[in-house]
Amino acid sequence: MRERLDLTPGRIALLAVLAALLALVVAGPPLWSGAADEIDTAAMRAGASAAHPFGTDQLGRDLLARVLVATRLSLLLALATAALGFALGVAVGLLPALLGPRLRSVVATTINLFVAIPGLLLALLVATIVGIGAKGAVIALGVALAPQAARLTQTLAASVGGAEYVAASRVVGVRWPRLLGRHILPNIAAPLVLQFAMATSQALLALSALSFLGLGVQSPDYDWGALLSVGLDRMYVTPMAALGPGLAIVLAGVAINAGGDVLAAAIATDAPQRARRRRRAAGLAPSATLAAPVAEALADEAAPAAAASAAAAPAAAAPAADAAPGDVPAAPAVDPAPAPPAPAGPPAALRVERLSVSLPAAEGAVTPVREVSLTVGHGERVGIVGESGSGKSLTALAAAALLEPPFAVETAAHEIAGEPLFARAGTGRRRLLGRSLAVVFQDPLSALNPALRLRRQLTEAAIEHRDLDAGEATEAAIERLRELRLTRPEQRLGQHPHELSGGMRQRAVIAMGMTVRPGLIVADEPTTALDVAVEREVLAALRRANDEDGTAILLISHDIGVIASFCERVLVMYGGRIVEELPAADLRERAVHPYTRALLAAVPDMETDRDRPLPTIPGRPPTAAELPASCAFAARCAFASERCRAQQPPLVALDGAPGRRVACWHPAPDAAAPAPAAAAGDEREEERR
Numbered sequence: 269m270r271e272r273l274d275l276t277p278g279r280i281a282l283l284a285v286l287a288a289l290l291a292l293v294v295a296g297p298p299l300w301s302g303a304a305d306e307i308d309t310a311a312m313r314a315g316a317s318a319a320h321p322f323g324t325d326q327l328g329r330d331l332l333a334r335v336l337v338a339t340r341l342s343l344l345l346a347l348a349t350a351a352l353g354f355a356l357g358v359a360v361g362l363l364p365a366l367l368g369p370r371l372r373s374v375v376a377t378t379i380n381l382f383v384a385i386p387g388l389l390l391a392l393l394v395a396t397i398v399g400i401g402a403k404g405a406v407i408a409l410g411v412a413l414a415p416q417a418a419r420l421t422q423t424l425a426a427s428v429g430g431a432e433y434v435a436a437s438r439v440v441g442v443r444w445p446r447l448l449g450r451h452i453l454p455n456i457a458a459p460l461v462l463q464f465a466m467a468t469s470q471a472l473l474a475l476s477a478l479s480f481l482g483l484g485v486q487s488p489d490y491d492w493g494a495l496l497s498v499g500l501d502r503m504y505v506t507p508m509a510a511l512g513p514g515l516a517i518v519l520a521g522v523a524i525n526a527g528g529d530v531l532a533a534a535i536a537t538d539a540p541q542r543a544r545r546r547r548r549a550a551g552l553a554p555s556a557t558l559a560a561p562v563a564e565a566l567a568d569e570a571a572p573a574a575a576a577s578a579a580a581a582p583a584a585a586a587p588a589a590d591a592a593p594g595d596v597p598a599a600p601a602v603d604p605a606p607a608p609p610a611p612a613g614p615p616a617a618l619r620v621e622r623l624s625v626s627l628p629a630a631e632g633a634v635t636p637v638r639e640v641s642l643t644v645g646h647g648e649r650v651g652i653v654g655e656s657g658s659g660k661s662l663t664a665l666a667a668a669a670l671l672e673p674p675f676a677v678e679t680a681a682h683e684i685a686g687e688p689l690f691a692r693a694g695t696g697r698r699r700l701l702g703r704s705l706a707v708v709f710q711d712p713l714s715a716l717n718p719a720l721r722l723r724r725q726l727t728e729a730a731i732e733h734r735d736l737d738a739g740e741a742t743e744a745a746i747e748r749l750r751e752l753r754l755t756r757p758e759q760r761l762g763q764h765p766h767e768l769s770g771g772m773r774q775r776a777v778i779a780m781g782m783t784v785r786p787g788l789i790v791a792d793e794p795t796t797a798l799d800v801a802v803e804r805e806v807l808a809a810l811r812r813a814n815d816e817d818g819t820a821i822l823l824i825s826h827d828i829g830v831i832a833s834f835c836e837r838v839l840v841m842y843g844g845r846i847v848e849e850l851p852a853a854d855l856r857e858r859a860v861h862p863y864t865r866a867l868l869a870a871v872p873d874m875e876t877d878r879d880r881p882l883p884t885i886p887g888r889p890p891t892a893a894e895l896p897a898s899c900a901f902a903a904r905c906a907f908a909s910e911r912c913r914a915q916q917p918p919l920v921a922l923d924g925a926p927g928r929r930v931a932c933w934h935p936a937p938d939a940a941a942p943a944p945a946a947a948a949g950d951e952r953e954e955e956r957r
């Protein structure tokens with residue numbers, strides 16, 4: 269502990285000084301105000317002596333006693349100034365995390381404007397309004413401190429807001445006061461405390477300077493600055509008259525900073541925080557691709573509405589409100605087959621039609637997800653597979669309504685549990701999402717708040733959405749953990765995330781999502797960071813949720829082996845589109861898209877010749893900026909023809925093969941599968957020749 273708090277002998281000495289100063293704040297005036305205020309005409313302007321070590325002032329009052337008594341006023345005024353600055357600054361600095369994108373940018377611009385004004389100028393401006401004296405000085409300096417505090421808070425809150433555990437909490441519908449209180453403020457407390465201590469010592473210095481100049485504390489009150497002014501006259505006769513208050517100011521400033529350091533270190537080196545720092549140092553930060561879009565997700569309901577407004581409208585909906593008009597090009601015109609209708613019975617857990625995601629880029633807008641239509645039936649396990657950059661995560665995040673400007677989301681339809689998501693207003697939408705959908709991100713540690721024990725994290729969604737009290741929610745969480753085969757669940761709830769292994773954490777995240785019994789879990793690469801044994805545990809946990817609760821699963825992975833073994837239906841994505849859809853059972857033998865086949869060929873099976881290298885797909889997938897208006901896979905495809913390089917193949921249903929779709933001008937021959945419905949079937953042989 270001592271090492272973690274960096275308690276060097278010097279720092280311990282400063283903490284002792286701070287403790288002594290705090291004792292003086294309490295005991296100084298009662299003990300010494302008699303001597304401090306006693307006028308002694310016989311000893312006016314006396315030099316240092318045993319009776320008056322710092323000498324006396326012009327009325328013969330003991331200067332040492334006055335310095336001791338002034339501790340209270342000096343420190344309390346400095347504390348009040350910093351408190352005022354931070355109360356204003358933190359309140360304003362948190363606003364961008366809570367407001368919609370437009371108001372957020374107004375507040376951010378205002379903060380920037382105030383930060384640009386020199387603090388002294390701002391203080392003088394306010395002082396002219398509120399007047400001089402102790403009260404005026406506190407208000408003027410407090411207001412001058414506020415912009416820096418606001419900027420710091422804004423930056424810190426934005427960085428925590430990007431964490432996946434905040435996104436996970438949002439998706440289960442946790443409201444902003446709870447988000448702030450539980451997830452954001454505890455995680456930004458350490459740097460804020462540090463900054464607060466520094467602001468207090470700065471305020472002490474500034475207030476002393478004002479009192480020294482006669483603009484701060486007014487007679488008969490006095491602080492160290494006022495005493496310094498008295499003592500300075502006699503600096504050469506009685507040096508301690510000036511050195512005493514001067515030293516008090518310097519020592520107090522340094523001691524306050526040391527106290528702030530130790531307090532901040534105590535908060536920051538709280539065990540879970542340390543674990544997170546170690547992870548960061550090891551380079552295990554959350555994936556930038558995921559974190560970036562979610563970073564904006566803090567704006568509660570207003571912002572999804574921006575992206576959603578487009579979604580609620582028909583296919584030709586305008587881009588999201590924040591994107592400049594004309595920024596987003598229409599996705600290339602294709603005539604995609606709609607997602608196959610869900611079987612009769614309960615409504616589909618998720619249905620999106622013509623989902624496109626665009627974002628502004630240097631070279632104009634890019635559309636990394638284009639016209640994706642998919643349905644996840646009630647209780648179904650559907651997989652999305654594709655190489656990195658194929659658009660899987662953006663599709664999943666857009667489906668979970670977690671994308672915000674600068675991403676612009678367009679859909680012709682977006683239904684969750686059979687209900688049109690964007691027909692609802694903010695609160696209703698959040699409730700629908702919170703009750704019907706849970707998201708499991710790739711990195712379980714970043715999906716859990718490192719500062720909180722599992723109990724709070726696993727119960728908050730159930731308290732919010734199932735109206736359970738804390739005891740009932742705890743019971744539900746224990747039951748979920750037990751179902752997911754986590755040993756000693758009661759004990760686990762008392763632990764912090766870093767105390768669990770990777771697989772346990774991911775199961776805890778799944779349990780967190782399952783406490784509201786959602787109809788759908790969207791799991792984005794939930795096993796990528798885990799080893800094979802743990803991967804099996806996590807997939808088994810998802811499988812149990814599916815089997816026992818009928819929870820549908822949308823599993824995203826670049827590993828076609830995982831998808832094939834876990835899912836019932838597979839969507840293969842490439843270049844932001846679905847290029848093939850088929851039942852998982854057909855994957856190995858009946859896939860017809862050359863890309864799907866190439867992915868499969870790159871996975872070894874029992875018949876693979878171990879002496880020969882595995883086939884790989886030549887080249888690399890196109891980035892969002894490189895997506896052509898023709899077939900995106902053509903550049904890497906052995907069967908590509910002129911037509912592939914010129915025209916985008918539409919995603920079409922395969923005749924006589926329910927639930928199968930393919931987007932290819934030359935689907936591979938498949939003895940078991942009927943010929944594709946597209947004209948491509950006939951042309952294929954001809955063109956290949």
Ligand SMILES: Nc1ncnc2c1ncn2[C@@H]1O[C@H](COP(=O)(O)OP(=O)(O)OP(=O)(O)O)[C@@H](O)[C@H]1O
Binds near residue numbers: 636656663890
């Ligand atoms: N925050 C972002 N800023 C700019 N471009 C992005 C961003 N996120 C995604 N993209 C673009 O969108 C494309 C699709 O990204 P997405 O994360 O959905 O792919 P993915 O298939 O999930 O890949 P991975 O498995 O690596 O996560 C990327 O190739 C990238 O060009």
